[in-house]
Amino acid sequence: MNLFKIQPLTADLLPAVVELDDLCFGGLWTLEGYTRELDSPNSDLLVVSVATSSSDGDRDLTPTLIGLGCVWAIVDEAHITLLAVRPGYQKRGLGTALFVTLLQTSWRRGLKQATLEVRASNHAALSLYQKFGFQEAGRRRGYYADTGEDALILWRGGLQHPQFETTLMTWKQQIHHRTRSKNWVFIE
Template identity: 35%
Template sequence: MNNIVVRNLRESDIDDLVEIENLVFPIPWNKDAFKKELSNKLARYVVIEYNSKVVAFGGIWLIVDEGHITNIAVHPDYTGKGLGNVVVEGLISECRKNNILSMTLEVRRSNVIAQNLYTKYGFKMVGVRPEYYSDNKEDALIMWKEL
């Protein structure tokens, strides 16, 4: 895709993030949650802008020497175009800039597409959080990557 801009989150992006969250996740974050992230000194967000609209994003909390991915989402109209790769690469880059040694995340057991994306970037499944997701009691797989 041409005309892609990769950048950090701005307050003016929050409505786009909420729209994507509502389209993608069964338990979406709301506007207030994203506003709090803007003032969270541990949080970093990468957004992908296409033709002046945010179409994908990812968030991570940098805690001591670990990065915990909080969310990654691609607008359904833009899936299959490699934007998830761009987001993960942006989060890895953010970690490296901040001397982070490892990264972790939780992913739904049923979300094989996301698991394959993370595996492509060196994340390995190291554990399970039973019944982690409150909407359907689905297990979360815990994945880690050393940098």
């Protein structure tokens, strides 16, 4: 059984985060950039780590960093800047769990809406974001310097709507069910 945990980034994990960033984004942010984010009161950096549990319940004591997410608080808006899961661990619901946790973090901060940019060709990410109520609000032409590809700007409002807390809990339950069916257990 695989046990995964989503938690705030700590300074001791910075080298592993930079390595994951390089693998998933080609070196989008540097060690200095992550350090600044870690020190910023307006930034929440979350990581996903995994440990393996044998059938007798013993856990591997050296968890592996497999996911990374970041959200900025700008006035009353959540700007989701990063979402990545290490190749080989994708399609297990871990990115979805991380994304919902970023939304929950935004809700706890009292933010009212959320936005993000995504490559127009990233259909898997678009599908994920739309599943959680994000809608296209615009396009940034030539946004990605490496390819010249456009970015779609997605928005979602209602984070402080009275029903949103219940919606978050429903999403969390669905994620727990999905990950458990794939032999992954979320530890809080």
